[in-house]
Amino acid sequence: MADKARRTRAFEEVLLQVERRISDDGLRVGDRLPGERQLAEQLKVSRASVREALRVLETLGVVSSQAGRGPDAGAILTSRPDSALTDLLRLSLGLSSLSLREVIDTRLMLERWSAEQAAQAVRRTSPDPSPGALSASGPDAMTRAIGAMEAAATAEEFVEHDIAFHVAIAEASGNRLVAAVMRALRDAMRRYAIEAVDRLGDTSVLREDHHRIHNTITSGDAAGAIDAVTTHLAHAYPELF
Amino acid sequence: MADKARRTRAFEEVLLQVERRISDDGLRVGDRLPGERQLAEQLKVSRASVREALRVLETLGVVSSQAGRGPDAGAILTSRPDSALTDLLRLSLGLSSLSLREVIDTRLMLERWSAEQAAQAVRRTSPDPSPGALSASGPDAMTRAIGAMEAAATAEEFVEHDIAFHVAIAEASGNRLVAAVMRALRDAMRRYAIEAVDRLGDTSVLREDHHRIHNTITSGDAAGAIDAVTTHLAHAYPELF
DNA sequence: CACCGAGTATGGTCAGACCATACTTTAGGA
DNA sequence: TCCTAAAGTATGGTCTGACCATACTCGGTG
Structure with missing residues (x-):
């Protein structure tokens, strides 16, 4: 017969209602949802179902639960x-x-775009080529990450700060969505990045790349920044180019 | 004292164990996880906690639950x-x-990259400029979407097939990650796309753009394809350019 | 006024039960 | 022998009610 669609489960109804409440009532970040027991009573479902819905929302990064009492609970x-x-x-x-090929191709797209936008942002805020002019915490974070990479003793440490460096570029682009994707991409492929660094053995080429990327961005050289990050990725994953 | 990190909850332990099992046992898509009761007993937690973990995995698109019995359950x-x-x-x-600005900027990045890659893919598979040569279902889907848009009576219908058209481009790029992001982006901003179409009133400009995008891609003209999608986005969201 | 303890509302967890579903097995009959 | 219908059973879905740990709130006490 009809009814091909699986009957909606209780927690899915809760999800719909909560999302509706968010968009209809104009709830903002920081606002509180009703307690689990109260929500269960309002929506005529068990607390377990409410909890499953809240778990989904927590997974999606929309809510954060705190036990105890008071305004923060x-x-x-x-x-x-x-x-x-x-x-x-x-x-x-x-x-x-x-x-891995798909992921790294995507990363290259993000890196090129971020570097270009970051360099253009520099040019916008300071038309004269004066170094260190980014408004956000971008350049500080970039400089800090470069320094930390010089001192890194293990591949793990190096990759840790390498991620911070590249995420800082994405944040300097001013686009939080791109920055979030970049961060997620690098975190998810952290393991493969460490392997790649181990395979290379020497990180001097990568470190030189980082300086060139940093210089081109802070001087507002968008085309040069694109070329720099492209070369950098080719150095890190020569087998894919 | 220490212990700043919130004590890990029971379902988080389940998540870790299941993910470890996936990577250690080399589980693949299509393989089955133990039943909820069995998993609860193995990990010494309640079934409710197991269910919360499974809900998280389901949210992340990693598992799919089916009731009943048999191989599919x-x-x-x-x-x-x-x-x-x-x-x-x-x-x-x-x-x-x-x-919205951040989302549309990101979309422009994805569109330009996808169109370029799709055009290059055409050029790789058929060096001679013969029309309709993409290996995947890309061109069929693109052609079909263009036809459906001609027949669309409402903004909702138009946007529906517009999404299909642009997702088909992303799929023709051969990168499933980019295609997934494109699809998610368009689905999430469907509402705003409908508003934009309503504001425009006339969709003839957009439809002409689609033909140009399609032509440049199927003829392997990467630079032309990039320009075509850029122009298209500018037509759809003039206020952001 | 400062401190400390009881009260209480919150999320976190558990045990156990029941339902709906859908395959598996078995018994019955053609 | 073969097909069909009924019983069996393992699965997820839901609910109830209880208890714990936490952390704020309030009131009493010094």
Whole structure:
């Protein structure tokens, strides 16, 4: 007969209602949701179903739960899509549903775009080529990450700060969505980055690349920044170019 | 004292164990997870906690649960990151945690990259400029979507097939990650796309753009394709350019 | 006024029960 | 022998009610 669609489960109804409440009531980050017991009573479902819905929302980075009492307790609306994106990509990689090639191609797209936008942002804020002029915490974070990479003793440490460096570029682009995707991508492929660094053995080429990327961006040289990050990726993953 | 990190909850332990099992045992898409009761007994937690973990995995598009008995029943591993991405973006937009500007800038990046890659893919598979040579279902889907848009009576219908058209381009690029992000992005901003079409009133400009995009891609003209999608986005969202 | 303990509302967890579903097995009959 | 219908059973879906740990709130006490 009809009814091909699986009957909606109780927690899905809760999800719909909560999302409706968010958009209709204009709830903002920081606002609180009703307690689990109260929500269960309002929606005529069990607390277990409410909890499953809240778990979904927590996974999507929309709510954050705190036990105890007071203004900070309960489920409050947040917005941290980063960890959700990271989990998503990491699990997809683990299931071999995405190839490393696809992920790195995507990363190259993000890196080129971010570097270009970051350099253009520099040019906009300071038409004269004066170094260190980014408004956000971008350049500080970039400089700090470069320094930390010089001192890194292990591949793990190096990759840690390498991620921070490239995420700082994405943040300097001014686009939080791109920055979130970049962060998730790098976190999810952290393992493969460490392997790549181990295979290379010497990180001097990568470190030189980083300086060139940093210089081109802070001097507002968009075309040069694009070329620099492209060369950098080719150095890190020569087998894919 | 120490212990700043919140004590890990029971379902988080289940998540870790299941993910470890996936990567250690080399589980693949289609494989089955133990039943909820069995998993609860193995991990010494309640079934409710197991269910919360499974709900998280389902949200991330990693498992899909089917009731009943037999080979298809239980929690089987899947890989559908699309809906998770869509939910993520839609909720982030709903919470105003991302601006429309950021989303559309990201879309422009994806569109330009996809169009370029799709055109290059055509050139690789058929060096001679013969029309309709994409290996995947890309060109068929693109052609079909263009036809459906001609027949669309409402903005909703038009946007529906517009999404299909642009997702087909992303799929023709051969990168499933980019295609998934494109699909999620378009689904999440469907509402705004409909508003934009309503504001325009006349869709003839957009339809002409689609033909040009399609022609440049199927003729392998990468630079032309990039320019065509850029112009198209400018027509759809003139206020952002 | 400062401190400390009882009260209480919150999320976190558990055990156990029941339902709906859908395959598996078995008994019955053609 | 073969087909069909009924019984069996394992699965996820839901609910109830209880208890714990946490952390704020309030009131009493010094």
